[in-house]
Amino acid sequence: MREKILIALKKRIPEDVRVDVSIAENKAFGHYSSNVSFKLAKIRNKAPREIAEGLSLSLSNEKEFEKVEVAGGGFLNFRLSQKVLAHELKDILKKADAYGSKKLSKAKQKKIQVEYISANPTGPLTLANGRGGFLGDAIANVLAAAGHKVEREYYVNDTGNQVRTLGLSLIASAGFIPFEETFYKGEYVKDWALANKTTVKKFKDNPEHLGGLAANHFLKLIKTAIEKKAGIHFDRYTSEKNDVHGKKFIEKALELFKELGVSYEKDGALWLKTTDYGDDKDRVLVTSEKTPTYFLADAGHYFETKVRGFDEKILILGPDHYGYVSRIQAAATIVGLPSSKVIITQAVRLIRGGKEAKMSKRKGLFVTFQELIEDVSPDAARFFFLMISPDTHMDFDLDLAKEKSLKNPVFYAQYAYVRAVSIIKKTKIKKGKEDLSLLGSGEDIHLMLKLSEFPEILEDAAGDYAIHRITKYILELSKAFHNFYEKERVGGVDDELVRARLALVGATAVVLKNALGVLGVSTPKKM
């Protein structure tokens, strides 16, 4: 719908200005509105209102619009004709599951990798991991719906210092060496050490190996929690050990940097000129002790992604990685993935008994993500996180979350779906021609309009990753449907009208299902 208006406007505007058309939030302002006359006012040196009036007169001839009004200082308010909306309704029913999704030509289609969670397998997942996980999962869905090829990646840091530290923590927990401050203190460490005492004893002189064994175990738990319980999916668990180090991407990356002339030696260490790419200082790739840094491994990881044919990568990180962003972006650009993005989700603070409870993996203080989804259901947790912009700092009160979980707005949306499905099931009617022009009441029109917005919402989300707009849209659509239900009857009216309204209800079910599906929220038929 927006596209139609844009085209109609551009046809009448010779100037090269950005034409904005937005969904009118207030019904009094029509269905869509544009502020283009304000933009033109400057260029043409004319009053916006005058320009708007000229445009409205000409636009009123287009049959798609029932009305094009000038309002305020020069806004153009568009009211779509019933016919256009009814036509879109048919389209929804025809496309069904595919409604809202796009198909792109090979030339336009990109191969995008979305990396999320990637928590170190040194313990259970935190709430912040869950937040990033739901977000990444949804972003991947949205990009796929926008027609791109998407890979969902979990990058496993299964080598290096952390794994060693985990091994040492286990050996210390079993009492073979003294406990040090830097070790992992969580219950899970102790539990594993006690449950596997003979293994710990056997490898007490090889913390790397022991850490690796435990990491495997924790990774299995993580996989179960996210895939089976939370419904967060991955296409690939990339192993730092096997896929990056094992396939020589450390060396390959170093070679590439040398070729490109972006690395140099100083003070016995090897540096990457990340300052040329917006970082505030250059970063070390290989220390003067000749050990590769973690950053080098990450750069190698990016290179590996590039070599596997990706056009860009979207990485979702927690707030503790903020300082890492600019160097990662620099590395991405250097290895040939310049349009890659890093999205930082802000902190999830845990509140208990009105006080902040600090979460820390090392100290072993946290509420696990698994605990959350068991208490409030995966759908509710997912919807809750995806309702909020990643930039928002969240205070999360677990006790309150449990208590409030029944009031979670996700049920409002799911209930709308259940209602729609139930109506379709209960309304018996002989097949016949449907006359969609009968859908003319305020509620009918408003619902049709909301339905037709879905592709636009999806398109916007694919552009700016603002997943929470989809969530908000779902609630708006649900409300439009509940309102429709309250005012209009589907069954028990004239056959012709029943068929028409049934089409509308059917289309609502389709869009709700598709929209919730993109978020990864289920659509039960009963509640």
Next chain:
RNA sequence: GCCCCUGUGGUGAAAUGGAUAUCACGACAGGCUUCGAACCUGUUAUUGGGGGUUCGAAUCCCUCCGGGGGCACCA
């Protein structure tokens, strides 16, 4: 000290520089002989302070005040 995020009804949030700032929860008052009341209707309140840019600012700029996070030849 420097950098990033942030301050919106009692509470939690929303708002590509657009109009009368939108939801949910809570509270209060109503609504089921009919397709599922996990629903609907009504009442309640306001962008931290001060400047500036703009036809137009919650949004951009400056400044002050408050909250969160980050600033290693660690991972």
